[in-house]
Amino acid sequence: MKNSGGLEKGHVVKLIGISFPWAVVILGALLLFSSNAYNQTFGVFFKPITNNFGWTRATMSGAYAVRSLVCAVFVIPMGYWADRYGPRWVLLPCFILLGAGMIAIARVTAIWQLYLIQGAGIGIGMSGPFVCIMSTVAKWHESRRGLALGIASAGTGLSSVIFPLVATQLIQARGWQFAIFIIGFIILAIGVPASLVMKDPPNKMTRKLPGSAKLTHGLFDVWGLLPHFLKKPAFLSIIIMFVLIGAVGNMLYNHLVNYATDIGITALVAAGMMSAMGVASTIGRLGIGTISDRIGTKRDTAMCCILLAVSCLLLISKVTALMWAAAALFGIGFGGSMPLVPAIMGERVEREQLSTATGVASMGIFIGAALGPWLGGFIFDVSGSYLWALLLSSGACIAALVIAIRMPAVKQETGQSKLYPII
DSSP states (O other), X not given: OBOTTSSBGGGOOEETTEEHHHHHHHHHHHHHHHHTHHHHHHHHHHHHHHHXXXXXXXXXXXXXXXXHHHHHHHHHHHHHHHHHHOTHHHHHHHHHHHHHHHHHHTTOOSHHHHHHIIIIIIIHHHHTHHHHHHHHHHHHOSTTHHHHHHHHHHHHHHHHHHHHHXXXXXXXXXXXXXXXXXXXXHHHHHHHHHHTTOOOOSSOOOOOOTTGGGOOOOTTGGGGXXXXXXXXXXXXXXXXXXXXXXXXXXXXXXXXXXXXXXXXOOHHHHHHHHHHHHHHHHHXXXXXXXXXXXXXXXXXXXXXXXXXXXXXXXXXXXXXXXXHHHHHHHHHHHHHHSTHHHHXXXXXXOGGGHHHHHXXXXXXXXXXXXXXXXXXXXXXXXXXXXXXXXXXXXXXXXXHHHHHHHSOOHHHHOSXXXXXXXX
């Protein structure tokens, strides 16, 4: 007999009066809240840093691209190591690197220092939390997986509600160096102790991944597993779809404050839009994560793509009221798409390999995160406007929508048991 989390009752323990499967959800939300402080405040720090050093927007966006590419390189190993050794041994060093990297940015004096910190520190640190946390939550919950993932993912939405306004107020009061130091300290204070509590469900099975016997457990040997995904059309389409979603989502996260202040909106109001986006994101993560249990991940993903496309078109209007609406729709669409990453992969792989599979899909998001913000900054530097960046983003959302609609249902992909890779 299974409980609401999908585990046998005999294995359910309690943490401070809460059954551990749901305690994992709360811990996951707290960890995602702190780990995403960097993503949620990068757009707020964008102009103060570029104005301080006289860098172009493409140059500043390039630092974010470096971080995202490093994340794309490390995310599959992070997922594999989480499957093999447990999430805490991945999360703890990641949060140390992430928090220390944020603090180190406060001391940069040259662009090469920013790029080095973004790559060697924040890039590696950011590659682990999402894949480890979301896949661990998914492992603990099967019958109500969408709800559990939505609650955990809401930590990211809450992060985008709080941190942009906090960072803006700190910048205006004490400068961007002080503000980024405080954000880094918060990441360490929350992330390090919470990481130590996270663990996988009991009675993990020892089923091996295809080709895993050939691995020597070197740093990137686990990339040998990637061909097992890329040779399957459904997995390849999922990766491409998340490349597009990641590109659009991160482009707007990085440049919305720039875009708003360029057209005369104050920095504090622009930060308010980011926070409104965060509120909507929290709603989207909870709502879309929950209804995926009822209507399926395919329809949920299609709905998210539509919301993202509409939000890009509304931003083009430059009408303040419509921009607030765009921020809300974007928050629901992009926020709601994040719980779907492990949910989609969880339909296609065994529980014991879900972190690795989530890492593969997350690689697509990080590749998109490298392309989108840089391309948005480059287009602005060339044209002096974000118009073409927004039109291109809307087109990317439509392409992702087509992929989502054409993505076969799981029962159409295989007639056999759910073994990795399934198709």
